Amino acid sequence: MRTYALTPLECTSVQAILSAVLNEQSPVDRAIALEFKTERMPETAQLHIIDAVGDMLRRLNLLAFLADVPLAQAGIAVQSLICQWHLLHNRQLPNLRVADQCDQKVFETRRELARQQPALWDGCPEWLEDLGQQQLGLQWPAERAALTQAAKRYIRVNTLKCNETQLQHRLQQEHIDTRAVEGVPGALEVTSNGSLFRTQAFKDGWFEQQDAGSQLIAPFLGVEPGMRVIDACAGAGGKTLHLAALMAGKGRLLAMDVEQWKLDNLRLRARRAGAHNIEPRLIESSKTIKRLKESADRLLLDVPCSGLGVVKRNPDTKWRDTAERLPVLLELQADILRRYSKMVKIGGQLVYATCSLLPAENQDQVARFINECDGQFTLLREQSISPAQTGFDGFYMALLQRN
Ligand SMILES: C[S@@+](CC[C@H](N)C(=O)[O-])C[C@H]1O[C@@H](n2cnc3c(N)ncnc32)[C@H](O)[C@@H]1O
Numbered sequence: 001m002r003t004y005a006l007t008p009l010e011c012t013s014v015q016a017i018l019s020a021v022l023n024e025q026s027p028v029d030r031a032i033a034l035e036f037k038t039e040r041m042p043e044t045a046q047l048h049i050i051d052a053v054g055d056m057l058r059r060l061n062l063l064a065f066l067a068d069v070p071l072a073q074a075g076i077a078v079q080s081l082i083c084q085w086h087l088l089h090n091r092q093l094p095n096l097r098v099a100d101q102c103d104q105k106v107f108e109t110r111r112e113l114a115r116q117q118p119a120l121w122d123g124c125p126e127w128l129e130d131l132g133q134q135q136l137g138l139q140w141p142a143e144r145a146a147l148t149q150a151a152k153r154y155i156r157v158n159t160l161k162c163n164e165t166q167l168q169h170r171l172q173q174e175h176i177d178t179r180a181v182e183g184v185p186g187a188l189e190v191t192s193n194g195s196l197f198r199t200q201a202f203k204d205g206w207f208e209q210q211d212a213g214s215q216l217i218a219p220f221l222g223v224e225p226g227m228r229v230i231d232a233c234a235g236a237g238g239k240t241l242h243l244a245a246l247m248a249g250k251g252r253l254l255a256m257d258v259e260q261w262k263l264d265n266l267r268l269r270a271r272r273a274g275a276h277n278i279e280p281r282l283i284e285s286s287k288t289i290k291r292l293k294e295s296a297d298r299l300l301l302d303v304p305c306s307g308l309g310v311v312k313r314n315p316d317t318k319w320r321d322t323a324e325r326l327p328v329l330l331e332l333q334a335d336i337l338r339r340y341s342k343m344v345k346i347g348g349q350l351v352y353a354t355c356s357l358l359p360a361e362n363q364d365q366v367a368r369f370i371n372e373c374d375g376q377f378t379l380l381r382e383q384s385i386s387p388a389q390t391g392f393d394g395f396y397m398a399l400l401q402r403n
Contacts, residue, residue: 005092006052006082013039013049015078018056021316022075028057028316047193051150056085057315058148059123063088066110071319087111122148123315127323128308135358139386143357143394146387151312153190154181154392155207156215159245160274162206164188170206174199185219187212205272210238211310213385213392214355217302218242220383220397221351225250227297232256232289232340234280237266239302244275254296255280256288292343298351299344303333305354305361309387309394330360337369341377344402349380353397357384362396370400377402 006014013035020031032053036046056063061071066084069077083102086093088111093102114120119129122144132140155178157167164186168178176199177192189212196202196209218239223229225248231240234255244253255278257263263280270278283289306329311318337352344350352369354361363382370379382398 005086006048006094007045008094009039009041010045010048010052011082011094013041013045014052014056014082017049017053018078018081019075021053021057022078022319025320028053028314043195043198044193046195052085054150054312054315056081057319058150058312060315060319061125062114062120062123065114065120066107068106068110119144123318124148125318127321128318131323131326131358135360139388142388143386146391147308147312147394149312149387149391151211151393152391153196154210154212154215155188155190155196156210156242157186157188158206158208158241158273159186160249161204167201167206170201171199174201181212184212184215187215203272205274208238208241208269208273210242211313211393213309213387213390213395214238215242216383216385217351217353217395217397218246218300220353220399221298221300222349222399223247223251223298227251228254228295229298229300230254230256230292230296230343231300231302232283232343233300233302233304233336234263234266235259235302236262237269237278239300240266240278241269241273241275243300244270244273244278247277249275249277251277253278254292256283258283286339289339289343294342294345296343296350297345297348299340299348300351300353301336301340302353303336305329305333305356306358307355309355309357309385309396312387313393326358326360330365333361333365334368337365338372341369341373341400341402346402348402350377350400350402351397352400353395355393355395357386357394357396362398366398366400375403 017031017035020026021028063081063084064071064074067077067080087107124144132144157164171178176194178188178190181187181189223243223246229243234240234257237255240255255266260282266280341350352366377400380399380401385392385395387394
């Protein structure tokens, strides 16, 4: 988290965004976009606001505790939350209206109480704390703390258009500094402020924003130019575009999803990236899958999941989701693995991936599938990306071979 005091105007915008998220259930990205559309402001102010909103949402329960309001009523105490946030980070209070809500002594007392409750201090809701403890045991506190940190900005070099050095040089000319990420070829960490999406390099399709951990998934599938590849849960195509680059644009890459609007988005991104071998295809029924039986050399199943590994990027989800969603997801993941795996040719390979840290969604799913598939698949390798150990988002990937 960078340290600066919010200006009164920035504070007003933070308040408007938090009110929309907490009172109107607006997704945080949409609330931010709407605020920036209505209120014109310099890029640095926008970055301050995005940082502040993210940080406040990551530790919403802590701020509510400090403000002495029930979490369920956080939405009607937004000014007070902003005030506590300033005190927590030792920043000058931006304006009198917010300062009215603060009492330094009460704050200090409650901060000491909060420090004694590690889950609260790390901004973790009770349902998630129970789930984390139960699923990850001793590993959980370190992961929980890592998931409270601000997410770093990473981009992926689009090797269909340029290489790492060329991209770094071009971005530098557009006043964006980057550095290579150890262990993740093609990933750059963005170390300066400034909007990436306004750069000409972005408009020309030289890079995509993508977490460094996420960039490890497409290479795990071992695709080669000329192969027939299916990305069956492609969404808006973050990993599809990476696969296309690894295939050097040669071969056939089918990008499938159950949501047409995501595939429409993917089409636009593919055009910008110069990835011409991608064919988006909507999954309309189970027939769409059956027709592709034994047709793929490689299959990526980046299945819908709890998203626990990326919660620092989507902190509002912590306050909306509950543990009750998990069994439904587990059922869907098992169903996708069972039915979609039939699209792999004999001798072909598939990667099952999630952005979750929970063994129930990861190792347990794969182990059960292997057990039940009558020897049709063998697990070749699996890898977990731990936010605590890497600073990246959290992911899991398993490479399976069809026998
Ligand atoms: C984790 S997201 C995929 C993210 C994407 N691969 C990327 O890298 O940007 C999971 C996707 O699965 C899709 N999905 C949900 N149910 C599905 C199903 N039964 N078959 C295929 N895709 C499904 C969702 O719409 C969502 O886009």
